[in-house]
Amino acid sequence: IIVDVARVDNALKRNEEIEFTRNRERFLFLKWAQQAYKNMLIVPPGSGIIHQVNCEYLSRVVMEDQTGIVYPDGCVGTDSHTPMVNGVGVIGWGVGGIEAESVMLGQPVTMVLPEVVGFHLTGALRPGVSATDLVLTITQRLRKHGVVAKFVEFFGDGAESLTVTTRMTVANMCPEYGATIGFFPIDEKSLEYLRITGRSEEKVALTEAYMKANGLFGIGDAKGIHYSSTLSLDLTEVEPSVAGPKRPMDLVPLSGLQSDFNSCLTQPFGHKGYGLSEQQAQQKLTLTKGNGIGTRVYHGALSIAAITSCTNTSNPSVLIAAGLLAKKAVEAGLSVPEFVKTSLAPGSRVVTEYLEA
Numbered sequence: 001i002i003v004d005v006a007r008v009d010n011a012l013k014r015n016e017e018i019e020f021t022r023n024r025e026r027f028l029f030l031k032w033a034q035q036a037y038k039n040m041l042i043v044p045p046g047s048g049i050i051h052q053v054n055c056e057y058l059s060r061v062v063m064e065d066q067t068g069i070v071y072p073d074g075c076v077g078t079d080s081h082t083p084m085v086n087g088v089g090v091i092g093w094g095v096g097g098i099e100a101e102s103v104m105l106g107q108p109v110t111m112v113l114p115e116v117v118g119f120h121l122t123g124a125l126r127p128g129v130s131a132t133d134l135v136l137t138i139t140q141r142l143r144k145h146g147v148v149a150k151f152v153e154f155f156g157d158g159a160e161s162l163t164v165t166t167r168m169t170v171a172n173m174c175p176e177y178g179a180t181i182g183f184f185p186i187d188e189k190s191l192e193y194l195r196i197t198g199r200s201e202e203k204v205a206l207t208e209a210y211m212k213a214n215g216l217f218g219i220g221d222a223k224g225i226h227y228s229s230t231l232s233l234d235l236t237e238v239e240p241s242v243a244g245p246k247r248p249m250d251l252v253p254l255s256g257l258q259s260d261f262n263s264c265l266t267q268p269f270g271h272k273g274y275g276l277s278e279q280q281a282q283q284k285l286t287l288t289k290g291n292g293i294g295t296r297v298y299h300g301a302l303s304i305a306a307i308t309s310c311t312n313t314s315n316p317s318v319l320i321a322a323g324l325l326a327k328k329a330v331e332a333g334l335s336v337p338e339f340v341k342t343s344l345a346p347g348s349r350v351v352t353e354y355l356e357a
Contacts, residue, residue, distance in 0.1 A: 001019050001045075001046075001345070002015065002018070002019065002022075003015060003306070003308075006341045006343055007341070011343075016046055027045070030042050040104075047349065048346065048349060048350075048351070049310040049345070049348070050077070050079070051077075051081050051082065051084040051085065051172065051310045051347075052084070052168075052310060052313065052314050052348045052351070054075065054082075054084070054085050055088050055197075055314070056350055057197070059073055059075065059090050061073050061088060061186060061207050062206060062207040062211070072091065073090045073091075074091050074092060075090055075091070076092060076093060076095045076099070076100055076103055077093075077095070078095065080094040080174070081311070082094040083171050083172065083179075083180075083181045084168050084172035084314065085171070086167075086174070086182050086183045086184060087164060087165075087167035087168030087169070087171040087172070087182075087184050088164060088167075088168065088190060088194075089183075089184060089185060089186030089187075091183065092181070093181050094175070095109065115150045115151070116152075116153060116227050117142075117147050117150050117152045117153070117227060117231070118152075118153055118222055118225065118227035118231075119138070119141075119142070119152055119154045119155070119230070119232070120155060120158075120222070120231070121154055121155070121156045121157075121158030121159040121233055122234050123157075123158050123161075123235040124235050125161075125235050125238060128240065129238050130240070130317065130318050130321065131166040131170070131315045131317065132169065132311070133238055133239065133240050134162075134169070134170065134235070135169050135170045135172075135311065136241055136242070137233065137238045138170055138233065139177040139243070139248050139251075140243075140250075140251040141233060142177035142178065143178060144249075145231050147178050147179040148178040149178075150179055150180065150228070151180055152174075152179045152182045153183045153184075153185070153227070154167075154170070154183065154184050154219070155221065155222045155225075157220060158235045159219050160189075160220050161235070162184075163317075164192075165314060165315045165316055167184040168314045168315070169312070169315050169318070170182055170184075171184065172310055172311045172314060173248070176248040177249070184219060185217070185218060185219045186216065186219075187217065187219045187220075191204050191207065194207065239254070239255075240254040240255075241254055242254060245264050245272070246272075247271055250272060261300055262281070265280075265281040266278060266281050276299075281299060284296050284297065284298045285297050285298075289338060289339075293338075301337075302340055303340060304340070304342075305340050305341070306341075306342070306343045306344075306345075307344045307345070308344070310347055313346055313347035313351060316354060319351065320354075320355070
């Protein structure tokens with residue numbers, strides 16, 4: 001959904017109304033398609049971000065057809081962040097619209113056999129280090145290694161220590177580190193995730209039995225697996241960080257953010273530079289609203305404050321931490337300037353419920 005309206009109590013309702021008006025023909029077509037085809041299910045608008053709905057509700061991990069044949073779940077989607085479902089133990093990736101439509105009509109996906117990169121994770125994240133810090137660090141490492149058009153599989157005791165929601169965060173950033181998928185094999189934590197998201201015990205038991213019988217269960221070691229290449233990361237080395245100012249692989253420790261940004265202002269124009277003179281870098285402007293009140297802004301001032309990316313909204317610890325930080329900011333007397341556009345888009349109704357709790 002597009003945030004046309006912000007910072008008013010009825011913003012969600014108004015944005016949804018605009019969305020229905022803007023995409024009326026699409027919604028009418030989808031409603032017709034759901035009635036015309038027996039095996040087509042449409043998730044209603046306003047239910048959340050489709051990747052998270054896929055992980056929480058749609059994905060099966062193990063499929064069973066009408067004849068009782070059981071096989072691994074798989075998914076292709078028309079969005080680059082489709083690999084988020086890799087964090088649950090489902091192979092899936094983004095494709096073009098025409099290719100996705102052909103799959104819906106029963107045609108196979110054809111591809112060149114990809115290289116598979118093994119990413120060995122050890123240790124555990126330190127307190128205060130978030131899933132976002134981890135995925136930005138992984139993005140930097142994988143970009144440097146080179147994984148475009150390759151499959152990445154995470155293994156090791158570090159991967160095993162991660163919650164499924166953190167695995168989903170890492171898998172979600174596949175487009176940013178360039179891989180086709182970022183896969184976490186299914187394990188006990190995956191089974192527990194299926195339980196807490198409402199899958200039946202019979203379904204969980206079938207998934208466990210099938211995966212173990214076929215040697216697909218477990219995330220700890222990679223004995224007997226021959227990867228095209230490997231790399232490793234000690235999770236204890238991950239520190240709070242951001243990325244940018246322009247590319248997701250340009251990692252900046254949070255402690256060095258101010259100096260890094262100020263340096264970028266005057267560096268030659270490029271990935272890490274804006275090419276400003278010292279005088280331009282110090283320049284300030286006054287924004288005046290209709291009420292005549294002016295606000296001084298400068299390079300580095302925030303104009304958009306958004307928690308809307310499915311990378312973050314899939315992770316309870318990240319969202320709750322953001323909420324606690326905002327609460328303490330308000331208690332300390334801080335407020336959001338009028339010129340800043342704010343938005344929060346919970347990834348699903350489940351997210352809304354635990355935030356309200």
